[in-house]
Amino acid sequence: MIKLAVFFAPRSGTVRGTASSATMRLVQFCHRGDEGGVRVGVEQAEGQGVIDLKAFDPSMPSTMRELLEMGQKGMDCAKRALSSGQHVVARSDIRLLSPVTGPEKVVCVGMNYKDHCLEQNAPIPKEPIIFSKFPCSITGPYDDIILPEESQEVDWEVELAFVIGRKGKHIKEEEALSYVAGFTVANDVSARDWQMKRNGKQWLLGKTFDTFCPLGPALVTTAALKDVHNLGVRCLVNGATVQDSNTNQMIFQTEKLIAWVSQFVTLCPGDVFLTGTPPGVGVFRNPPVFLKRGDVVECQIDEIGSIRNTVV
Known part of the structure; x- marks a missing residue:
């Protein structure tokens, strides 16, 4: 899989006016053995793990669609989670799902x-x-x-x-x-x-x-x-x-x-x-x-x- 290093700060050349200025890779995943438990995560740098957003902040939703519906509040929480480096789960312990499930369209x-x-x-x-x-x-x-x-x-x-x-x-x-x-x-x-x-x-x-x-x-x-x-x-x-x-x-x-x-x-x-x-x-x-x-x-x-x- 091609991977991209994740940085907290936006970089030069960013398209102006985007929904979130942060450089992030957001994922949906489930823990192995808990296939029905959907979680939202933020990828760390290449070769590292995924930060479990709900473990970082229990008030956060469990699906990407719900996170996006929160608007900037959800994106700000994801940025803080990435910056914290806490609640990291190993790639070997999770299964990546589609980044979005159950869209309206x-x-x-x-x-x-x-x-x-x-x-x-x-x-x-x-x-x-x-x-x-x-x-x-x-x-x-x-x-x-x-x-x-x-x-x-x-x-x-x-x-x-x-x-x-x-x-x-x-x-x-x-x-x-x-x-x-x-x-x-x-x-x-x-x-x-x-x-x-x-x-x-x-x-x-x-x-x-x-x-x-x-x-x-x-x-x-x-x-x-x-x-x-x-x-x-x-x-x-x-x-x-x-x-x-x-x-x-x-x-x-x-x-x-x-x-x-x-x-x-x-x-x-x-x-x-x-x-x-x-x-x-x-x-x-x-x-x-x-x-x-x-x-x-x-x-x-x-x-x-x-x-x-x-x-x-």
Whole structure:
């Protein structure tokens, strides 16, 4: 897993107006042997443990969504916990969960990389193409992807994801980053037969089977990233690189997506956005390649991390 050292103070080059100026990597986890006990933690520096936020302050909630709903109070507590260095749990004693579970919305963007459009000889969209996954499709950064019997064409899609940190409607583009709690890595697993040939060619069913949205490993605050729109993005299947691009290929960047979607719906803390995938997906290979049981899919984004899921 790619790891990032955590520092308490914001660093130079931070995007102005973000929801929290602190450089942090927030996680959800459970203690091994207590799989139902969700906790929120703050990662320490590389090779070190995770600070249990509720152990540090019993008034803190147990889920990321509830923490984000607290606003700046929750983020300030996480900063104090990180600075204290107390209540650290070892990596070997915990299992990382998706950084966010049970969001109100999972908003997805189609055809949002220039090089992905070129891959399929498709025109560059003039406005964002929006679809959704159901929240129950979310799974953890190292959990299994379940291959459904109903599909024979399951594909990979590495994506940059971000999580909304505060409620808003009709958000202005120049203020949009202040609504972002942080960024994470996603795999928009897709059943291409259901996406492209069934259900009237509407994308929802092909995108939303159980376990079709691995997320993680951490929610990385915006201040921790030099430039979120200039990060290397890769997907490996069984160790072989199948996607290799950069977020600078995104047609509609984070601010535009927030402004666009918030015209239609109120964005709430914990809402997850998947921002599109670069070229190299299986369906457009010649011949097409699809996932099979036993395959291991690893999605990586520079400065954020890596998720690794086995197909079962």
